[in-house]
Amino acid sequence: MKLRRLRQTFWWLLLGSILTICIFLALGNPTSQTAIAAVTRLEAAPGEILYRSQTKLDDQSGHVWQAVLFKQTYPNQEISLNLRLVGFPNSAELIHPQPLKITTADGKVLTAADVFLDEAPAPTIGQYNFKDILPQLPNEPLQLAIPLPKQKFIHISVPQSVVQEWHKVLIAKSLT
Known part of the structure; x- marks a missing residue:
């Protein structure tokens, strides 16, 4: 039971980490000077x-x-x-x-x-x-x-x- 719970926690942490990395990559470098005009x-x-x-x-x-x-x-x-x-x-x-x-x-x-x-x-x-x-x-x-x-x-x-x-x-x- 503890092993199952540990695996589940591991997978949730991995999924959360991947999602966090994807969000940071999508936002780009926060120090870059990008400007979008149309x-x-x-x-x-x-x-x-x-x-x-x-x-x-x-x-x-x-x-x-x-x-x-x-x-x-x-x-x-x-x-x-x-x-x-x-x-x-x-x-x-x-x-x-x-x-x-x-x-x-x-x-x-x-x-x-x-x-x-x-x-x-x-x-x-x-x-x-x-x-x-x-x-x-x-x-x-x-x-x-x-x-x-x-x-x-x-x-x-x-x-x-x-x-x-x-x-x-x-x-x-x-x-x-």
Whole structure:
């Protein structure tokens, strides 16, 4: 009876160990910087099309930010192209209006104007005009720098795969 119980316990422990290993392998390396973005197309109203790439990125302190690049098109109007950065709980409060600093892999620095001139919908949200910036960005990793008081910055690394998705948003065209 004890031998049977011992075997049963052994098999349950083995099964639990195998399941645990499979879960860790499926999750991948927790320290790797993976970012998955996909371009989506939404029709908000007749003729008003929204193209969007949304992903989560970490800053230098390990805080998570949601990065949403979106393009809005309206009939017979100029398009708007903006990058919205949303800090999750415990992120720094942003000051407005302050431009976003974008640094390319080869050291070129560009700035995107803050869309929120006075106040954002929440203190951890920034939105920046990317209409003239995105066409200048190469398909390589970027570094974003969000200004804070006292000459400090929040630095967010943007992987090449996300920059490529942003370029897809830029060239996306309405089917109407």
